[in-house]
Amino acid sequence: MxxxxxxxxxxxxxxxxxxxxxxxxxxxxxxxxxxxxxxxxxxxxxxxxxxxxxxxxxxxxxxxxxxxxxxxxxxxxxxxxxxxxxxxxxxxxxxxxxxxxxxxLGVSSHQLDAEERGFSFRADAPLDMRMDTTAGQTAADVLESASAEELARIFREYGEERWAGRIARRIVATRTEKPLLTTGQLADLVRDTVPGGYKPARIHPATRVFQALRIHVNGxxxxxxxxxxxxxxxxxxxxxxxxxxxxxxxxxxxxxxxxxxxxxxxxxxxxxxxxxxxxxxxxxxxxxxxxxxxxxxxxxxxxxxxxxxxxxxxx
CATH class of the missing domain: 3.40.50.150 (Vaccinia Virus protein VP39)
Structure with missing residues (x-):
């Protein structure tokens, strides 16, 4: 860049x-x-x-x-x-x-707008989310390796996500068939999982999950x-x-x-x-x-x- x-x-x-x-x-x-x-x-x-x-x-x-x-x-x-x-x-x-x-604190305008960084789901991009792209686990790594309990904790504590447990279990079930590698995959999974995910809303139902993952990935x-x-x-x-x-x-x-x-x-x-x-x-x-x-x-x-x-x- x-x-x-x-x-x-x-x-x-x-x-x-x-x-x-x-x-x-x-x-x-x-x-x-x-x-x-x-x-x-x-x-x-x-x-x-x-x-x-x-x-x-x-x-x-x-x-x-x-x-x-x-x-x-x-x-x-x-x-x-x-x-x-x-x-x-x-x-x-x-x-x-x-x-x-x-x-x-937080992410910059550029980091949010740069599709390849994976902070946003406005475009389908790799699930990276690292502020320091030279080190550490990506968001995709976390979704692949963390247990359902750990994922639920991340979504609940860092995103205050009401459906944290349900989303976490769906992620674990999905990754046995194929890994979650892109922002679009994760956003669609959350939308399909939470009640009313397809109803028009002020914010996308995956917003809190993305925030929680970003906070966890970057500590x-x-x-x-x-x-x-x-x-x-x-x-x-x-x-x-x-x-x-x-x-x-x-x-x-x-x-x-x-x-x-x-x-x-x-x-x-x-x-x-x-x-x-x-x-x-x-x-x-x-x-x-x-x-x-x-x-x-x-x-x-x-x-x-x-x-x-x-x-x-x-x-």
Whole structure:
């Protein structure tokens, strides 16, 4: 995939800059670089000598970002990697702490639109779904090897699919005759399995199954939890963390983490004094979740589901 073919619209760019508040001389981590849109804005706002380290699991994203950020020269350092591994990658670059962290979670516009990636069932394509196409199991591998119980758990936990068990059993029965290798095969199977699958509906009945498989294949929720935990330790005092989520499971992890880290004491209320010794590490900057404006949603419909939360590292 050439860099020129990669397309990704950065969500809530004004809000990201407002909460990150980049200044000259500061160092930032963009853990989900994508096409480099947010990173470009951060580097512009932190001129003349702000620096940015950009990570992404998708080689196509890195290729595009390297073009977009080329004018910034050595101020932008890009690496192929998962943001959950930032605590290992940054020291290798001589960076111990950063002034700001951005995580724009989920899949990019390009990944959804690129038929060969298998994230969508708009066209019949290989069931891949990997953000990092160089490693790991594909969605087809999971459907071929996982038990009915495991598949049902995936669909239920990650997709909140009502008919998870029925769909899982149908997959296991079908694969004894022929493997499920394409998005069209899986979408048709789900539609044939769930009650009312052929009735006109606002969303296709396979939508939740595809979401669940994508989350499982990429270990997305585990990486969110690991990434924000490690990101907190990488922030300098006063450093800002901004996280954009696109579904409730991700947002719940971020919200609860911020709340826990903003507490100074977690002792039971009946204790007359604090014995836990916990000190608040974060100040929450977004009292309520921030959402995209109607104007932005009109230009970029995928921004409708975006939720932004921000926090500042305390001394």
């Amino acid at each position: 050439s860099a020129s073919e990669f397309r990704h619209l950065s969500v809530m760019p004004k809000e990201v800059l407002a909460y990150l508040a980049p200044q000259s001389g500061e160092v930032f981590l963009d853990g989900t670089l994508g096409g480099g849109g947010h990173a470009r804005l951060i580097l512009e706002a932190s001129a003349p000598d702000g620096r940015l380290i950009g990570l992404d699991r998708d080689p196509a994203a890195l290729n595009k970002a390297s073009e977009v950020l080329a004018p910034f020269g050595e101020r932008a350092v890009l690496r192929h990697g998962n943001f959950a591994e930032a605590n290992q990658i940054l020291p290798m670059l001589g960076v111990d702490r950063v002034d700001g962290i951005l995580l724009d 997305e929720l585990d990486h969110v939890a690991q990434g924000i935990n490690r990101g907190l330790e990488l922030l300098k005092p006063g450093g800002r963390m901004v996280v954009i989520s696109f579904h409730s499971l991700e947002d719940r992890i971020v919200k609860q983490f911020f709340q826990r880290q903003a507490q100074s004491c977690i002792c039971p209320p009946q204790l007359p004094y604090c014995s836990c010794g916990q000190k608040a590490k974060l100040e929450i900057l977004t009292r309520k979740a921030v959402r995209a404006s109607e104007e932005e949603i009109a230009d970029n419909p995928r921004a409708r589901s975006a939720v932004l939360r921000a926090a500042r590292r305390l001394d």
